[in-house]
Structures are given as structure tokens and as C-alpha cells.
Amino acid sequence: MRSRNVVLIGFMGSGKTSVGLRLSYRLRLPVEDTDRLIERREGCSISELFAEKGEEYFRRQETELLRELAERNYAGIFSVGGGTPVRPENRALLRRLGKVVLLRIKPETVYDRLKGDTARPLLQCANPRERIRQLLESRQEAYEDGADVIVDVDGKEMEEILDEIVKEINKMKILVINGPNLNFLGIREKSVYGTQDYQYLLDMIQRKAEDTGSEITVFQSNHEGAIIDRIQEAYSDGTEGIVINPGAYTHYSYAIRDALASITVPKVEIHISDITKREDFRKVSVTAPVCDRQIYGQGLEGYLQAVDFILGR
Numbered sequence: 417m418r419s420r421n422v423v424l425i426g427f428m429g430s431g432k433t434s435v436g437l438r439l440s441y442r443l444r445l446p447v448e449d450t451d452r453l454i455e456r457r458e459g460c461s462i463s464e465l466f467a468e469k470g471e472e473y474f475r476r477q478e479t480e481l482l483r484e485l486a487e488r489n490y491a492g493i494f495s496v497g498g499g500t501p502v503r504p505e506n507r508a509l510l511r512r513l514g515k516v517v518l519l520r521i522k523p524e525t526v527y528d529r530l531k532g533d534t535a536r537p538l539l540q541c542a543n544p545r546e547r548i549r550q551l552l553e554s555r556q557e558a559y560e561d562g563a564d565v566i567v568d569v570d571g572k573e574m575e576e577i578l579d580e581i582v583k584e585i586n587k588m589k590i591l592v593i594n595g596p597n598l599n600f601l602g603i604r605e606k607s608v609y610g611t612q613d614y615q616y617l618l619d620m621i622q623r624k625a626e627d628t629g630s631e632i633t634v635f636q637s638n639h640e641g642a643i644i645d646r647i648q649e650a651y652s653d654g655t656e657g658i659v660i661n662p663g664a665y666t667h668y669s670y671a672i673r674d675a676l677a678s679i680t681v682p683k684v685e686i687h688i689s690d691i692t693k694r695e696d697f698r699k700v701s702v703t704a705p706v707c708d709r710q711i712y713g714q715g716l717e718g719y720l721q722a723v724d725f726i727l728g729r
């Protein structure tokens with residue numbers, strides 16, 4: 417459900433509110449704009465709220481509202497205020513709401529779009545051009561950190577922006593995890609694991625991502641704790657499917673098993689060799705029961721089959 421939700425972030429004037437409305441029409445999903453929700457709740461405009469209660473009060477309302485929305489399991493599109501992603505806690509809440517799309521914009525475009533605008537209290541000053549430049553620069557890092565997808569909007573028509581967003585949000589985000597010794601492919605026991613090296617595997621997976629229009633990230637570690645940390649990260653980074661080759665940890669890491677059990681996205685356990693036909697200690701997989709599918713003995717091709725499984729092919 418979460419994966420169809422879209423959250424639009426970006427600087428004032430980047431088009432969050434207007435893109436949200438158009439996207440809602442295109443995807444036939446409801447839309448909520450957090451500024452409008454706050455205005456309705458407070459019974460006054462954002463400008464009046466800033467003037468009467470101050471920016472800090474508005475920021476508290478913003479975070480409070482995001483918390484409520486995140487708990488509500490709402491399906492649809494959200495556009496938020498330009499300052500929302502500045503607080504790290506808000507960035508985490510936005511990710512809980514859906515796929516976060518940053519409408520990235522240059523200061524000159526903001527100025528062109530908003531000169532003469534009176535509804536944005538932060539730009540009501542003697543030199544709005546300079547204020548935009550400074551504020552945008554100070555926020556850019558937070559915007560990019562909070563985004564799953566970035567769409568540059570300068571010089572683009574609305575339709576082009578909508579097409580890009582739809583293409584990006586349809587990309588499934590898959591994480592491939594390779595455990596100990598997989599970086600030694602092409603070096604270790606070639607009769608079992610083949611002669612191709614690890615880079616060959618990475619290139620193969622990258623081609624699969626391009627062919628299927630999906631986003632595949634590959635992580636490799638020889639350390640149990642690092643693998644667990646990465647699985648936990650997948651809980652909140654928008655990962656929609658996990659392919660894991662836990663290497664020898666397969667046979668005894670209850671800790672990796674427990675980490676996998678806590679993530680509900682589809683999971684595939686893959687082994688290059690057929691572990692059921694090797695030494696006795698390899699016949700047991702403690703991770704298999706918490707995965708949705710096992711692919712054994714298909715060589716490197718097994719990774720592609722695992723990706724297909726996640727994509728529902």
C-alpha cells in the first residue's frame with residue numbers, strides 16, 4: 417500500500433501543491449496538502465498563522481500533523497510545505513507516508529514563479545531574490561537526504577514533470593545483499609561457484625535493473641552485524657523487495673534470520689550452488705523459513721530469477 421503513495425517535497429514554488437493536484441487526477445488517487453490541512457485546522461491562512469503565532473508554532477503543527485497522517489495509513493498523494501523536510505524527524509515521517517519525490521528547483525526559477533506572491537511569509541522581505549538563494553542553499557542537503565526520487569523541474573512543462581514522476585514511482589526498489597566471501601567470486605572454489613568474478617555479477621544485476629526499469633542496490637559485507645544493519649535500514653528506506661545470499665551465515669545466523677523476519681517485503685534467499693547437495697552443515701538454512709522463496713543451484717542466473725520473483729514475473 418505504501419509503495420503507491422507519493423509525497424512531494426521541495427522549495428517554495430517548486431510546484432508541490434499544483435503537481436499534487438494534477439498527479440491525483442492522473443493516478444486517480446486522493447491528494448492532501450499539509451498547508452491546506454493546517455489552515456483548515458487553525459481556521460486561518462498560513463500568513464496569518466505566522467503573524468499571529470510565529471513560525472515555531474507552525475513547525476510544531478506540521479510535525480504533529482505528519483505524525484497523525486503516518487499513523488492513519490492513508491492511501492494517496494501528499495504535498496507538504498517547503499520547510500517540512502528540514503527537521504530530521506519529519507524526513508523519517510515523510511518516508512513512512514510514501515515514496516518521497518523531491519521537485520528540485522533553481523533559485524532563479526523560484527524567483528520568476530513567486531515574484532509578487534504574498535502568500536509565503538518567509539519571502540516577504542526587502543530582497544526576496546537573495547532570501548530565496550540563501551534559504552534554498554541551506555535546505556538543499558535536507559531535501560536530497562529526504563528524497564527517494566529527484567525530479568528537476570526547471571524549464572519543464574507540467575506534463576513532462578508528471579511523466580517523469582510516474583515513471584520513477586513505478587520503479588520497484590530492490591535490495592540485493594551478498595554475505596561473506598561473495599566478493600571472492602572467481603577466486604574461491606571455482607568448481608562450485610564458477611569462474612566469473614564479483615564485478616561480473618554486479619554488472620549482470622545492473623543490466624537487469626535497466627532491462628526491467630527497476631532500481632537495484634547491491635550491498636556486500638563479510639560481517640554479520642553490517643548485514644543486519646543494512647537489513648534494518650531497508651525497513652525505512654523504501655526497499656520493496658530483498659534478495660539475499662547470506663553465504664555461510666545461512667546455516668547458523670539466527671541474528672540475520674531475526675532481522676529478515678522483521679521486514680515484511682518479499683524476500684528471496686539465493687545460493688549459487690545447490691546447498692542441499694553439499695556437505696551436511698550446508699543442508700540446513702536457518703534463513704529460509706523467513707524468506708518467501710529459495711533459489712539454489714542456478715549459478716549467477718539465480719540472482720536474475722530472484723529479481724523476477726520480486727517483480728512478480
Ligand SMILES: Nc1ncnc2c1ncn2[C@@H]1O[C@H](COP(=O)(O)OP(=O)(O)O)[C@@H](O)[C@H]1O
Nearest residue numbers: 427428429430431432433434435529572573574
Ligand atoms: N511546471 C511549472 N511551470 C511553470 N509554473 C509552474 C509549474 N509548476 C508550478 N508552477 C507555478 O508555480 C507557482 C507555485 O506553485 P505551487 O504549486 O504553489 O508550489 P509549491 O506548493 O511548491 O510552493 C504557481 O503559480 C504555479 O502555477
Ligand SMILES: O=C(O)C1=C[C@@H](OP(=O)(O)O)[C@@H](O)[C@H](O)C1
Nearest residue numbers: 427428429451497498499536537
Ligand atoms: O518553505 C517554507 O518554509 C514554507 C513553505 C510554504 O509552503 P509551499 O512550499 O507550498 O509554498 C508554507 O509551508 C510556509 O509558508 C513555509
Ligand SMILES: [Mg+2]
Nearest residue numbers: 432433451496
Ligand atoms: Mg504548496
